Amino acid sequence: MGRGFDLGDRSKISALISLQKAGIEKEKAEKISEGARLKGCSAYNFVLNNRDSISEITDQQQLLLFISTYEELKKDVERICKNKLFIMEYHPNPTISSTLAWDNIPGKIKEILIDLRYRGDYGAVTRPYLQRLAYAGDLTGFGRMIADRTTWFFVPQDRFKRRVDFYESN
Structure with a gap:
């Protein structure tokens, strides 16, 4: 659909x-x-x-559905990143406000987190690898993590490659 x-x-x-x-x-x-x-x-x-x-x-209706779905998932990623338990567990400053924790994540990382959530690849298994790097704003470490095929062995090769290429080119 x-x-x-x-x-x-x-x-x-x-x-x-x-x-x-x-x-x-x-x-x-x-x-x-x-x-x-x-x-x-x-x-x-x-x-x-x-x-x-x-x-x-x-095609226009498909695009509007995509935009709507993307916005829903963006809000869900924001909810996850503002979760106090995740902040306490993964943020370098566990007392930071949830708003600042979200606002300080670089846009490039947010885009990938939204894509991961959209594709079902951002969950309890992968979150520990990503969340700490996202909160720290570690663009290099985050890039290495999403390019590590051993972490993403369950992701189809084409999706994995496109995600890595997108991250590296932006």
Whole structure:
């Protein structure tokens, strides 16, 4: 469903609201939102069974869904980085305010954290490797960490390479 808009992670009402905000007609949005919370084979079967009745969404609608999803994930990464427990565990100054902890993370690192969250690669397993470097603003160390294939062995090679290339070129 559009770039990065995963119905499996959304409630029906959340999906419906997002779809309508992206300019998808009410009837089509209602039909699409029936796929909320479906994953794996169930999601695949939903698409197969409803492809003809739903039809395609426009490129503009896909872009609006992407922007909406990106903003949601950006807020989630901010929430994670402002979490007092993470600050106490990983920040070089554990008494820093949550706002300053977030504001002091370089934009380049924030972009990668958002991408990692977007792709499902920023979680309990990888966070300990990244959070300390993000809080410290260690651009070099963070770059080395995201380029370490042994840490990201579960990430498809193409995604890994594109992420590293993006980081190194910005």
